[in-house]
Amino acid sequence: xxxxxxxxxxxxxxxxxxxxxxxxxxxxxxxxxxxxxxxxxxxxxxxxxxxxxxxxxxxxxxxxxxxxxxxxxxxxxxxxxxxxxxxxxxxxxxxxxxxxxxxxxxxxxxxxxxxxxxxxxxxxxxxxxxxxxxxxxxxxxxxxxxxxxxxxxxxxxxxxxxxxxxxxxxxxxxxxxxxxxxxxxxxxxxxxxxxxxxxxxxxxxxxxxxxxxxxxxxxxxxxxxxxxxxxxxxxxxxxxxxxxxxxxxxxxxxxxxxxxxxxxxxxxxxxxxxxxxxxxxxxxxxxxxx
Amino acid sequence: xxxxxxxxxxxxxxxxxxxxxxxxxxxxxxxxxxxxxxxxxxxxxxxxxxxxxxxxxxxxxxxxxxxxxxxxxxxxxxxxxxxxxxxxxxxxxxxxxxxxxxxxxxxxxxxxxxxxxxxxxxxxxxxxxxxxxxxxxxxxxxxxxxxxxxxxxxxxxxxxxxxxxxxxxxxxxxxxxxxxxxxxxxxxxxxxxxxxxxxxxxxxxxxxxxxxxxxxxxxxxxxxxxxxxxxxxxxxxxxxxxxxxxxxxxxxxxxxxxxxxxxxxxxxxxxxxxxxxxxxxxxxxxxxxxxxxxxxxxxxxxxxxxxxxxxxxxxxxxxxxxxxxxxxxxxxxxxxxxxxxxxxxxxxxxxxxxxxxx
Numbered sequence: 166x167x168x169x170x171x172x173x174x175x176x177x178x179x180x181x182x183x184x185x186x187x188x189x190x191x192x193x194x195x196x197x198x199x200x201x202x203x204x205x206x207x208x209x210x211x212x213x214x215x216x217x218x219x220x221x222x223x224x225x226x227x228x229x230x231x232x233x234x235x236x237x238x239x240x241x242x243x244x245x246x247x248x249x250x251x252x253x254x255x256x257x258x259x260x261x262x263x264x265x266x267x268x269x270x271x272x273x274x275x276x277x278x279x280x281x282x283x284x285x286x287x288x289x290x291x292x293x294x295x296x297x298x299x300x301x302x303x304x305x306x307x308x309x310x311x312x313x314x315x316x317x318x319x320x321x322x323x324x325x326x327x328x329x330x331x332x333x334x335x336x337x338x339x340x341x342x343x344x345x346x347x348x349x350x351x352x353x354x355x356x357x358x359x360x361x362x363x364x365x366x367x368x369x370x371x372x373x374x375x376x377x378x379x380x381x382x383x384x385x386x387x388x389x390x391x392x393x394x395x396x397x398x399x400x401x402x403x404x405x406x407x408x409x410x411x412x413x414x415x416x417x418x419x420x421x422x423x424x425x426x427x428x429x430x431x432x433x434x435x436x437x438x439x440x441x442x443x444x445x446x447x448x449x450x451x452x453x454x455x
Numbered sequence: 456x457x458x459x460x461x462x463x464x465x466x467x468x469x470x471x472x473x474x475x476x477x478x479x480x481x482x483x484x485x486x487x488x489x490x491x492x493x494x495x496x497x498x499x500x501x502x503x504x505x506x507x508x509x510x511x512x513x514x515x516x517x518x519x520x521x522x523x524x525x526x527x528x529x530x531x532x533x534x535x536x537x538x539x540x541x542x543x544x545x546x547x548x549x550x551x552x553x554x555x556x557x558x559x560x561x562x563x564x565x566x567x568x569x570x571x572x573x574x575x576x577x578x579x580x581x582x583x584x585x586x587x588x589x590x591x592x593x594x595x596x597x598x599x600x601x602x603x604x605x606x607x608x609x610x611x612x613x614x615x616x617x618x619x620x621x622x623x624x625x626x627x628x629x630x631x632x633x634x635x636x637x638x639x640x641x642x643x644x645x646x647x648x649x650x651x652x653x654x655x656x657x658x659x660x661x662x663x664x665x666x667x668x669x670x671x672x673x674x675x676x677x678x679x680x681x682x683x684x685x686x687x688x689x690x691x692x693x694x695x696x697x698x699x700x701x702x703x704x705x706x707x708x709x710x711x712x713x714x715x716x717x718x719x720x721x722x723x724x725x726x727x728x729x730x731x732x733x734x735x736x737x738x739x740x741x742x743x744x745x746x747x748x749x750x751x752x753x754x755x756x757x758x759x760x761x762x763x764x765x766x767x768x769x770x771x772x773x774x775x776x777x778x779x780x781x782x783x784x785x786x787x788x789x790x791x792x793x794x795x796x797x798x799x800x801x802x803x804x805x806x807x808x809x810x811x812x813x
Contacts, residue, residue: 346542354607
């Protein structure tokens with residue numbers, strides 16, 4: 166087959182390039198600008214090279230925030246993925262209750278982030294919150310504003326409440342796409358419930374689970390609004406995740422240089438992790454089909 | 456292994472079936488002899504798959520009992536019936552190797568690993584996949600996947616029956632022939648009861664000792680290929696078996712003669728007065744063109760199909776197919792058609808009527 170070569174087709178890509186340039190690349194460049202300069206206002210910039218980056222790489226404050234961030238993402242992934250799968254497996258497959266569950270499951274996803282934060286902020290309060298008050302009445306010494314452990318628990322439970330639905334819905338979609346014949350064959354072959362899950366359901370859900378894990382990782386790694394509304398990063402710095410720390414640094418302290426360097430590295434870390442994750446998973450796929 | 460008996464069986468996919476048409480499977484009594492090779496033949500949607508799924512326990516019948524030998528298994532789950540079933544489209548466990556796929560049903564029954572290894576090797580040889588045993592099943596062709604499904608169906612030696620639900624649909628023609636031969640051999644070697652669903656009559660006739668023809672949720676006839684050809688019990692069998700199918704002509708039956716619009720045809724047997732719509736059925740193979748005997752015929756088309764010629768004609772306003780032997784001259788002087796009297800079947804409301812001696 167002879168293909169016509171016509172480089173004019175590149176012009177068709179131009180509008181997108183321009184749009185992306187104005188919406189993403191140029192704003193990013195201002196961040197790059199801040200990251201390699203120091204400024205005392207007045208639009209006067211002094212070249213500092215990689216000084217801010219060096220400062221940030223060695224900053225224990227950033228290390229701590231990164232540590233908390235990784236711990237947080239790991240915990241919520243470890244809870245939300247299995248829980249989401251478990252819920253999806255137990256959701257009705259058809260009929261009224263299937264639709265009912267779908268609507269019910271999507272409700273948390275529809276609530277704006279800051280509202281979720283506000284809901285839990287109030288829910289957890291010991292004086293007027295249903296959760297906080299009940300726990301206190303039951304004799305638990307629960308107070309998310311004083312106790313780092315309680316603060317973590319609250320933030321994690323809130324995230325699980327908010328986002329497990331996403332994993333569940335994706336897993337449910339994966340499950341629904343499995344033809345009935347597979348389950349029938351498994352019954353003929355006398356497969357156990359575990360074997361059905363391990364050899365039929367899990368492999369068929371792999372694609373959507375990959376998306377779910379990737380989305381949940383990226384989202385949780387960038388989390389800002391909900392913990393900010395609930396704990397404001399406290400008590401102390403115990404729930405100060407990367408985004409919260411970044412905003413504190415940039416807007417609270419107006420350390421624009423270090424904050425810019427920080428956010429660039431932050432961006433690269435997310436990009437890197439997502440890329441590694443994606444490559445590993447697609448390679449696994451390719452190996453399997455060999 | 457056991458004889459499979461269906462008692463008063465009927466099935467409807469509706470929760471509260473009322474009239475006859477609500478039933479995908481009309482009430483039936485049927486016995487599948489132990490060790491028989493059956494073909495279940497019928498057009499799409501006639502209830503073949505429903506029947507198979509009831510036997511294997513994937514479906515619980517709306518009414519009636521299923522017996523394996525003397526044991527009532529109507530309420531027994533599939534796993535407890537020890538039965539194998541191969542579906543129309545390939546079902547493989549993607550993440551497993553071909554070997555693990557074949558071994559899966561045996562492992563689930565906790566069989567001895569050395570036995571499993573040997574048995575898997577044997578089956579792999581049978582389906583011609585020894586070279587690919589260590590490969591992942593994912594990414595294989597539909598052909599190969601279906602062979603794995605077949606292999607999984609055949610791997611257990613102690614099953615009560617093996618059910619095949621149009622298993623060769625996705626297999627290419629050459630392999631089809633080969634696999635069918637293998638199935639036949641498997642049947643001879645192990646004597647499993649086998650029920651093979653198909654809508655391809657060649658497949659049915661070559662595979663089975665007994666062919667069961669289903670029509671509209673009913674078993675209309677069970678018999679050897681010869682019985683189905685010579686004495687179809689229902690007009691559907693006459694039409695479905697044979698190529699082309701049986702000719703059916705509306706006629707009034709009077710004793711040992713049939714009357715068609717003033718013309719009369721001799722029958723091989725004598726019949727009591729019949730009610731309803733009566734027809735005579737004659738295979739194209741048993742109709743002969745003549746110069747004056749029989750019914751007047753108008754030839755419309757002659758098709759050369761190789762071994763013989765097929766004549767499409769019209770007799771008394773009704774279409775008729777005739778098979779003319781090779782070498783017969785088909786000239787303008789052949790104006791009539793004669794039927795071999797003892798090959799004529801008589802049908803009343805689509806069901807064959809047994810005649811008495813003429």
